[in-house]
Amino acid sequence: MTDEASRGPEGSLSADDLGADPLRTCARWLEDAYARSNLVFPNAVSLSTVDDDGWPEGRIVLVKSIDDRGLTFFTNYRSRKAKALDASGRAAITFYWPDLNRQMRVRGPVGKVSAEESDRYFATRPRGSQIGAWASRQSEPLETREALEARCRELETRYASAEIPRPPHWGGYRLTPIEVEFWQGRDDRLHDRFLFRRRDLIRGEGWSLERLNP
Template structure:
């Protein structure tokens, strides 16, 4: 298959500096709400990039579950590869690929564990089967078969047959506190609009980047 000709001409309205909110979280909220309203599949899906002490970056898609002016929160097994790498190197990056709107948002910053209380509040809101799944998934470890996974699920259903499923002590959230947030919007002739927000002691600076 010849893929050299695969391309799409973007026809988005041009972005100006005056159109961008002074605070990147306000700008993200506006774009996120528009992505939800547009019916994009899983608009809270984001690519998370991490790298441990060996310097080898790894990528995976996780789901944004909380965001505010403190940062962007996702949840995982604290024994997973991503969590181990964050333990070695807290510098991470996020990418929201809103391709259906010719937009993407890139975040760079530092990841840190959220409090047990915050994790417990979110865990309690999950469907029961998802709670049980958190207990049985030894994330990133080698699994001999799916049958073993289902056997462990049956065991956990019996173990927690009565009452609420408690928060595992090895599961919880990470908050990514951004140092920079870039908003990208596709334009004709590949002359895309890019605005970079960078954190400083005085607040946020905004710069237009060349495509």
């Protein structure tokens, strides 16, 4: 790879590039990735949780929106991740866009979005995904593939000519960032890193910003 290619199109990052509101920049970096990255899912992230015994665990989910309230993703509320999220109330999300040479890390408290918000998003899902959300007892043992497919067929019959409602065990979580780190890869491992920390989570006022060693 040439230096130019390894540096990526952005090249460098300064505090001025990032502005004062890391959530806005977070949203902008995701938009950039949609516009310029060749990834199939630019919104795929590693979602990290910690269980009751302090064991960390990660898995990929899709971040569906980023706004002033935080980062939202959807899942099964009885899944392994949901148990960890509900018990600890905390999570971390990591984006990586190889072709932009960028990483973005976010940590903070996490909670369920409103039922109405989950309903609205569920209604936009393709029918097959809606059936799947009912059929899959996510993270629980499954005897055979056929058992899952049979559940899907039953559900297709049950909802043959009807709208499929959102399962009560499926919906969104929103992570409210207290830390956001922007990483821009540069030559010789001398990458640019900036860490925003929320000053006061209760009142939500302002962010500190510091440059970190790569």
